[in-house]
Amino acid sequence: MSIILSHDPNWGRWHISYLGEGNSFSANFFNATMMIGGFFMAGFSLLFHKYLVSIGARYPKLITVCFLLISLCIYLIGLFPRSFGILPHDIFGHVIYFAFLFLCLTTPWSLPGQKRWFYAVSYLFHVAMLILFILYWTGVSESLYVAEAATFIFFIGWTVILLGRKHYNG
DSSP states (O other): HHHOOSOTTTGGOOOOOGOOOOSHHHHHHHHHHHHHHHHHHHHHHHHEEEEEHHTOOSOOOHHHHHHHHHHHHHHHHHHSOOOOOOOHHHHHHHHHHHHHHHHHHHHHHHHHTTOOOHHHHHHHHHHHHHHHHHHEEEEEEEEOHHHHEEEEEEEHHHHHHHHHHOOOOO
């Protein structure tokens, strides 16, 4: 909705959070939905913990802490938009990336009993995100939007795939 309401048609040249900069209705709407989304994701994280226990995850608390950390950072991105301060905003954004990176890399140990392709997908998601962020950090890509969008799409996809899996260790 913020994309439609934004007065700047070039917002995608920078980053998703550009939608939350300023004091316009669309910026306030974006920031409010980020905070609400972070709140709902925290509730989902607690329900997800029960699922992780039911499928025999080795470290369900650790995975849940990562989900809660991502939830908190999403909330804080809305609470402290980039126009408030670049450093706190970017810290919260990078924590989301590194928390999901941690989940991807530790999947074989934290979620035993999944099919091999699930572990391969986790690593492929990590590699794709890393490449996109490196392209941005090195200046090859001027837009962080693609890396941010990919991170969220991969995170949602990873979660959906995990929810659709059954425990295979008998």
